Amino acid sequence: xxxIQVQMLEGRSKDVKxxxxxxxxxxxxxxxxxxxxxxxILLNEYSEENWSIGGISKADLSKNK
Amino acid sequence: xxxIQVQMLEGRSKDVKxxxxxxxxxxxxxxxxxxxxxxxILLNEYSEENWSIGGISKADLSKNK
Amino acid sequence: xxxIQVQMLEGRSKDVKxxxxxxxxxxxxxxxxxxxxxxxILLNEYSEENWSIGGISKADLSKNK
Amino acid sequence: xxxIQVQMLEGRSKDVKxxxxxxxxxxxxxxxxxxxxxxxILLNEYSEENWSIGGISKADLSKNK
Amino acid sequence: xxxIQVQMLEGRSKDVKxxxxxxxxxxxxxxxxxxxxxxxILLNEYSEENWSIGGISKADLSKNK
Amino acid sequence: xxxIQVQMLEGRSKDVKxxxxxxxxxxxxxxxxxxxxxxxILLNEYSEENWSIGGISKADLSKNK
Numbered sequence: 001x002x003x004i005q006v007q008m009l010e011g012r013s014k015d016v017k018x019x020x021x022x023x024x025x026x027x028x029x030x031x032x033x034x035x036x037x038x039x040x041i042l043l044n045e046y047s048e049e050n051w052s053i054g055g056i057s058k059a060d061l062s063k064n065k
Numbered sequence: 066x067x068x069i070q071v072q073m074l075e076g077r078s079k080d081v082k083x084x085x086x087x088x089x090x091x092x093x094x095x096x097x098x099x100x101x102x103x104x105x106i107l108l109n110e111y112s113e114e115n116w117s118i119g120g121i122s123k124a125d126l127s128k129n130k
Numbered sequence: 131x132x133x134i135q136v137q138m139l140e141g142r143s144k145d146v147k148x149x150x151x152x153x154x155x156x157x158x159x160x161x162x163x164x165x166x167x168x169x170x171i172l173l174n175e176y177s178e179e180n181w182s183i184g185g186i187s188k189a190d191l192s193k194n195k
Numbered sequence: 196x197x198x199i200q201v202q203m204l205e206g207r208s209k210d211v212k213x214x215x216x217x218x219x220x221x222x223x224x225x226x227x228x229x230x231x232x233x234x235x236i237l238l239n240e241y242s243e244e245n246w247s248i249g250g251i252s253k254a255d256l257s258k259n260k
Numbered sequence: 261x262x263x264i265q266v267q268m269l270e271g272r273s274k275d276v277k278x279x280x281x282x283x284x285x286x287x288x289x290x291x292x293x294x295x296x297x298x299x300x301i302l303l304n305e306y307s308e309e310n311w312s313i314g315g316i317s318k319a320d321l322s323k324n325k
Numbered sequence: 326x327x328x329i330q331v332q333m334l335e336g337r338s339k340d341v342k343x344x345x346x347x348x349x350x351x352x353x354x355x356x357x358x359x360x361x362x363x364x365x366i367l368l369n370e371y372s373e374e375n376w377s378i379g380g381i382s383k384a385d386l387s388k389n390k
Contacts, residue, residue, distance in 0.1 A: 057346055220314060
């Protein structure tokens with residue numbers, strides 16, 4: 001039943017994303033006691049321009065490093 | 066007033082999406098008793114790589130069919 | 131597969147909500163060509179204090195009517 | 196950086212929820228290579244009346260079991 | 261047109277929330293060049309038990325202060 | 326701590342988006358009394374085809390003007 005929405009910066013490889021989906025699903029099933037096929041996980045990827053901390057976009061934060 | 070967020074796999078045609086918007090709006094207005102212009106519907110489209118069931122992405126599930 | 135998030139003001143009856151779930155599901159299945167059990171619909175209910183239009187909460191808008 | 200939104204039925208104990216937060220955070224940090232304090236996890240709990248599968252609320256599905 | 265979803269810990273007063281709605285709306289209208297009534301702002305309030313940083317709920321973080 | 330999700334039509338320039346992030350962050354910090362680095366703002370941009378009012382997509386509404 002649970003639905004997991006992951007919001008993260010874009011750029012991770014397909015393997016990394018697959019690992020995340022697999023291991024997150026395992027944790028959710030084990031701890032919430034639901035069967036694997038009941039769980040949906042959606043990955044929402046953001047450009048650095050569209051994600052800010054302290055009012056400054058990650059794009060600008062990265063530039064200023 | 067209601068806001069509807071639809072999360073679905075990408076790939077539907079514009080006509081299909083327009084039909085969905087139109088008919089969903091009609092249902093919401095009739096049942097929740099609000100006027101058409103009060104309703105916002107947002108379509109969020111996902112690649113198969115970013116949507117998992119049972120910890121496996123739709124992309125891999127489709128491949129293994 | 132589709133997930134529908136409905137955001138609306140609280141206060142609708144259980145019957146109204148059940149009708150909404152039923153008819154929305156029917157529209158989504160018919161138009162997106164998916165089977166009923168693939169569709170999840172989540173109702174997110176808001177107090178009037180936590181929903182604003184034009185920067186004024188619905189609670190205050192209702193008061194000023 | 197990542198933000199995880201968990202949508203699940205209400206009723207889990209505080210211990211179960213704390214375990215979920217802890218283990219999910221560990222998976223996200225390890226796989227996405229971010230530090231623990233960069234990760235936010237939000238639990239969104241739903242009544243059975245507000246969550247449907249196949250157009251039928253979990254409340255009614257549970258009743259009909 | 262824009263929809264703003266604010267996710268924050270519960271406990272703010274009605275006045276604080278009204279101020280937030282009012283000033284956020286003003287910023288959005290001025291910068292995105294839209295009229296006030298086009299903007300919807302929704303406040304999503306979370307208990308400390310349902311919000312974690314670094315895998316520890318705010319409730320436990322507050323307790324350990 | 327607060328997380329702000331902005332949902333808006335695509336097409337705004339980087340400068341406009343940076344201004345929005347900056348001024349929104351300032352309002353949130355001042356009114357909710359949190360420090361700048363505690364606030365995350367995410368911009369979710371939609372094509373006109375995926376945003377409807379009254380059941381009609383913005384794309385079609387713009388065409389019919």
